[in-house]
Amino acid sequence: MPSSDAPLLEVTDLATHYGPIQAIHSVSLEVHPGELVAIVGANGAGKTTLLRTLSGVQPASGGTIHFDGEEITRLPAHRIVARGICQVPEGRQVFAPLSVEDNLRLGGYSQRRDGDWVAQKIAEVYALFPILHEKRGQLAGNLSGGQQQMLAIGRALLGRPRLLLLDEPSMGLAPLLVEEIFRVVRELHEAGTTVLLVEQNANAALQIADRGYVLETGKVVTSAPAAALLEDETVRKAYLGH
Amino acid sequence: MSALHRLHGFLALVVAVALLPVLFPDNYFVTVVGVTIGFNVMLAVALNLFIGFAGQISLGHAAFFGMGAYASAILTTRYGWSPWPAMGVGLVIVYVVALLISRPILKLKGHYLAMATLGFGIIVNIIMVEAVDWTGGPDGMSGIPGLELFGWAVDSDLRWYAVMAVVMLATVLLSLNIIDSRAGRALRAVHGSEVAAQTLGVDTARVKSQVFVLSACLASLAGSLFAHQQNFISPVSFNFFFSIEVVTMVVLGGLASTYGAVFGAIVLTLLPQVLVVFEDYEVLILGTILMSIMIFLPQGLFVGLVRGSTGLLRRLRPAAVATGD
Numbered sequence: 010m011p012s013s014d015a016p017l018l019e020v021t022d023l024a025t026h027y028g029p030i031q032a033i034h035s036v037s038l039e040v041h042p043g044e045l046v047a048i049v050g051a052n053g054a055g056k057t058t059l060l061r062t063l064s065g066v067q068p069a070s071g072g073t074i075h076f077d078g079e080e081i082t083r084l085p086a087h088r089i090v091a092r093g094i095c096q097v098p099e100g101r102q103v104f105a106p107l108s109v110e111d112n113l114r115l116g117g118y119s120q121r122r123d124g125d126w127v128a129q130k131i132a133e134v135y136a137l138f139p140i141l142h143e144k145r146g147q148l149a150g151n152l153s154g155g156q157q158q159m160l161a162i163g164r165a166l167l168g169r170p171r172l173l174l175l176d177e178p179s180m181g182l183a184p185l186l187v188e189e190i191f192r193v194v195r196e197l198h199e200a201g202t203t204v205l206l207v208e209q210n211a212n213a214a215l216q217i218a219d220r221g222y223v224l225e226t227g228k229v230v231t232s233a234p235a236a237a238l239l240e241d242e243t244v245r246k247a248y249l250g251h
Numbered sequence: 252m253s254a255l256h257r258l259h260g261f262l263a264l265v266v267a268v269a270l271l272p273v274l275f276p277d278n279y280f281v282t283v284v285g286v287t288i289g290f291n292v293m294l295a296v297a298l299n300l301f302i303g304f305a306g307q308i309s310l311g312h313a314a315f316f317g318m319g320a321y322a323s324a325i326l327t328t329r330y331g332w333s334p335w336p337a338m339g340v341g342l343v344i345v346y347v348v349a350l351l352i353s354r355p356i357l358k359l360k361g362h363y364l365a366m367a368t369l370g371f372g373i374i375v376n377i378i379m380v381e382a383v384d385w386t387g388g389p390d391g392m393s394g395i396p397g398l399e400l401f402g403w404a405v406d407s408d409l410r411w412y413a414v415m416a417v418v419m420l421a422t423v424l425l426s427l428n429i430i431d432s433r434a435g436r437a438l439r440a441v442h443g444s445e446v447a448a449q450t451l452g453v454d455t456a457r458v459k460s461q462v463f464v465l466s467a468c469l470a471s472l473a474g475s476l477f478a479h480q481q482n483f484i485s486p487v488s489f490n491f492f493f494s495i496e497v498v499t500m501v502v503l504g505g506l507a508s509t510y511g512a513v514f515g516a517i518v519l520t521l522l523p524q525v526l527v528v529f530e531d532y533e534v535l536i537l538g539t540i541l542m543s544i545m546i547f548l549p550q551g552l553f554v555g556l557v558r559g560s561t562g563l564l565r566r567l568r569p570a571a572v573a574t575g576d
Contacts, residue, residue: 066446090452102447104440106507115436119452168452 017042017077017203018063018094018172024071025055025062032058033227035072040172040205045198047235049211049248050224056207057099059224060176063205064096065089076172091119093171097178101161105150109141112149112160116167127167134163137193155186162193173197175206179213191217211248215239223248260510261424268416272409282408284524286480289415290473291516293422295500297469299512300426302501304435305462306442307357308365310494311372315467317379317489318345319474324392324484325385334398338475342468349467353460372494379486391485398479411480418476422469426509438462442507503544505551514553 016039025033033055040046050056061067063074065086074082081089095116104112113134117127135142138159144152149160158178165173175194179187187210195217198204208214215221218235223244231244238244275281298312322341326332332340356367379386386392398405398414405414429435437458440448445455478484496519504515522540526533548555 061446064450066449085454086449087452087454090450096450098444098447098450102444104443104447106443107436107439111436111439114433115440115448115451115453118433118437118440121433164451 014042015078016040016075018205019075020063020072021075022072023059023062023069023074025058025067026070027058031070031227033062036224036227036229037072038222038229038232040203042203043201044219045194045204045206045217047206047208047211047214047218047221048224049208049214049221049238051248052209053226054224055227056209056224057176058227060096060099060174060205060207063089064094064174066096087119090168093169094174095165095168095170095172096174097158097161097165097176099176100180101154101157103149103152103157103160103164105148107149108146109149109152109160110145112164113141113167116164119168126169130167130169134166137196138163155182155189158182158186158190159193162190166197170202173202173204175204175208177207177209179208179210187213211244212239261420261427264423264510264513265420268420272412276409280521280524282412284520286408286411286415288517288520289412289419290477290480291497291500291520292419292513293473294470294497295504295512295516296422296426296509297466297473298497299501299504299506299509300429300438300462301466302498303505303507303512304430304442305438305459307459307463308361308498309368309463309466310365310491310498311368311370311375312466312470312497313489313491313494314372314375315345315349315470316474316477316493317375317484317486318348319471320478320484320489321379321386321392321474322471323475323478324395327396327479328392328394329385334396334475334479338472341475342471345467345471346464349464350460353463354456357456357459357463369491369494372491376486376490379489386486389486391483391487393483395478395482395484397482398476405479415476415480418472423509423513426512430509434458434461439507499541503541503552505554508551508554511551511553515551518552 018040020036020038022035022037023033024031024035036059048056048059058067062069065084065088069082072082073080076092076094081092104115107115110131113131114127117130120127135145140156141159141163144156149157152160162175162178178190178194182190191213194204194206198217206214206218215235215238221233221235221238222229223231223238231238231241233241239249271281271285294312294316298309301307301309319338319341322344323334323337326337326340327334352371356364356371359367380389405411437448437453440451440453441455441458448455500515500519501512502515503519504513505511522537523533526536529536544552550558
């Protein structure tokens with residue numbers, strides 16, 4: 010459901026360097042409120058770097074990022090989270106020596122003035138992923154990969170996201186679990202969460218997305234409604250494998 | 252459940268600390284070594300917040316211990332201040348210095364952070380040795396007055412034991428509370444992955460700086476008390492080797508465990524005292540013991556023993572432990 014409202018996220022000519030190496034070249038994209046936008050591309054295309062730059066973990070070397078009309082390009086990561094951009098980092102990065110529940114509480118770190126909301130949201134996350142409730146006292150490091158991914162998503166939801174950034178949620182998971190994770194992402198989207206999803210699994214991502222961008226060697230090469238990308242001959246050849 | 256569990260351990264510690272001097276009133280190991288243990292526990296617990304929980308490293312913490320000690324010594328002997336305001340000024344100085352160096356230093360990680368803190372510790376120690384007019388140089392400073400609390404002079408081993416017991420237990424309680432709080436979760440998150448912590452809204456630079464400063468201030472407090480208890484200080488007590496010793500206590504007891512730090516400090520203070528009977532072989536045996544502990548219990552003495560014994564219990568009484576857990 011692409012919306013005609015002002016974009017929630019507007020990225021203009023964004024560039025990022027790792028030392029002398031340019032990882033992202035003048036990327037422009039927008040995400041409207043309520044949309045699920047997928048960024049697909051091969052390994053090394055700059056997808057993760059792009060998300061890291063959006064969340065402020067990686068500094069931008071050029072261009073601008075506007076969120077809800079305000080520029081956030083140079084804000085430190087914790088200020089960006091406070092504005093409602095929550096990232097599920099690549100490789101999950103749950104805190105292994107902490108319990109499942111402590112991981113979720115950490116997700117609510119920026120909601121310190123609203124303990125009731127955090128408690129209620131934790132209950133909602135448990136409803137979304139019952140297995141997490143079952144294992145709430147266990148150390149996150151003892152969870153399976155799929156459960157850790159659920160925890161990482163739940164943890165990000167505790168940050169009260171206005172825009173949820175998902176980095177390769179299907180990475181390293183068995184097909185059945187990938188399906189489960191994508192089902193949840195679609196549910197979140199249908200419940201009104203705005204999502205920017207980065208995926209190597211282009212087929213699964215475009216199936217649930219409204220629109221898609223194709224990233225190649227740090228540049229946006231195509232952008233179109235997801236359904237159109239799924240039909241696009243070059244995209245199919247390059248990323249969908251048929 | 253975890254709060255209650257936490258309190259149990261602490262109450263056990265309180266009882267042990269209170270009973271020891273009653274059971275052994277004139278025992279050298281209780282009243283004399285016990286006070287030294289008190290200082291070391293304070294330092295190890297403080298450093299454990301920074302090393303064990305936040306996952307950073309400091310090889311220069313003896314410097315903060317020494318700065319507190321010298322601030323107290325200089326202000327009381329050269330300017331005739333009374334000990335309490337001198338202690339306060341020492342605390343303020345350490346607070347400011349730690350805060351100033353924390354931001355640039357904590358941008359470093361791993362070996363580089365170790366080098367930077369090491370350098371800081373050595374610089375402070377050199378100042379203690381070279382600023383003879385202030386510090387008395389290598390000969391140190393003597394004639395530091397004792398402490399007095401509302402007319403109650405802390406003038407015997409037993410009274411120092413009482414003071415250090417209270418201060419040490421307060422430090423342990425502070426550490427336990429921090430770890431179980433929002434700030435403590437942030438610390439452990441920084442340890443796990445700074446990037447992940449940032450994506451959750453944790454200002455990692457600030458959190459690291461705060462815990463560094465807190466750790467330094469506790470060390471300064473211990474240093475001031477040390478100066479008044481010893482009545483004499485010299486730079487040797489605050490050199491690089493002592494920094495390493497405190498790190499060893501933390502690692503030996505078990506990283507990221509408050510009781511581990513307590514245990515490590517006790518063991519590493521007592522062992523050399525006990526091993527004195529071996530005379531020339533003392534250091535050799537101490538080294539062998541430390542190496543064996545790290546080889547066989549790499550997660551630390553306390554953590555290793557606790558896990559080992561609960562594992563054993565579980566095998567002996569599977570049902571009872573399962574419900575208790």
